[in-house]
Amino acid sequence: MRDLFEKYLPEIPSFVLRLPLRARAALMIAAAGAAALWVAIPGGKGGVLAALGRLGSTLPFDLAVAWVLGILSAVLLSRFGRSYLKQRLIYAFCRLWLEYREVLTLMIEKYDVHRLKDYDLASLQDILSHAGQYHSLRGRLRHLLYHIGEERLRVIPIKQWQDLVRENPHLLDYFLTPFSFLLNFRPPIYFIHNFGDQAWAALAISDEYIEYLTYKHGRLRSKLEAA
Numbered sequence: 001m002r003d004l005f006e007k008y009l010p011e012i013p014s015f016v017l018r019l020p021l022r023a024r025a026a027l028m029i030a031a032a033g034a035a036a037l038w039v040a041i042p043g044g045k046g047g048v049l050a051a052l053g054r055l056g057s058t059l060p061f062d063l064a065v066a067w068v069l070g071i072l073s074a075v076l077l078s079r080f081g082r083s084y085l086k087q088r089l090i091y092a093f094c095r096l097w098l099e100y101r102e103v104l105t106l107m108i109e110k111y112d113v114h115r116l117k118d119y120d121l122a123s124l125q126d127i128l129s130h131a132g133q134y135h136s137l138r139g140r141l142r143h144l145l146y147h148i149g150e151e152r153l154r155v156i157p158i159k160q161w162q163d164l165v166r167e168n169p170h171l172l173d174y175f176l177t178p179f180s181f182l183l184n185f186r187p188p189i190y191f192i193h194n195f196g197d198q199a200w201a202a203l204a205i206s207d208e209y210i211e212y213l214t215y216k217h218g219r220l221r222s223k224l225e226a227a
Contacts (some may be wrong), residue, residue: 100137155212178202
């Protein structure tokens with residue numbers, strides 16, 4: 001999880017990220033507890049010294065309230081942090097996916113030319129010139145897909161994908177979305193040669209999934225357009 005924060009949330013101060021996990025958790029709870037204690041202590045808003053002067057016999061109760069509020073704040077902050085991270089990871093996935101889609105589409109189109117030219121060496125080398133970018137994007141997207149969870153990328157069932165799965169049950173039954181199918185095959189030439197038609201259809205259907213993700217995550221569309 002730490003490497004994901006450092007890679008996809010660079011705005012978080014690096015010195016905080018370098019702290020051990022327990023230290024970061026303690027820091028968050030301490031901050032939440034301090035804020036809760038400030039509110040819980042009568043007259044706390046008047047200053048620390050004034051608050052300490054008013055503690056008296058209410059100290060056990062104030063500490064108990066501060067502890068409860070601190071724990072609740074920590075839980076809420078933790079959940080908010082996880083939700084925020086997931087949204088950032090989904091944005092990173094969509095941004096990289098658009099790049100991957102462009103590369104894979106170009107490779108499929110060039111493979112059709114390669115086939116028309118009777119599989120000559122020059123056109124094959126032209127396709128393989130994109131292999132490095134293909135493998136780099138594929139690896140990063142598989143990493144993100146694992147941490148996000150594929151079910152989070154399926155806002156609603158897409159009928160076109162369900163139809164494609166029914167038409168190709170031996171190939172697609174194991175894939176929840178077009179994303180995992182299109183990221184499953186390491187050798188691009190093997191993938192395109194054997195499953196080019198299904199890949200072409202899945203690429204088009206993946207646009208539907210991206211579109212519904214922009215509906216669910218309101219700021220996603222503007223971020224993708226600005227990228």
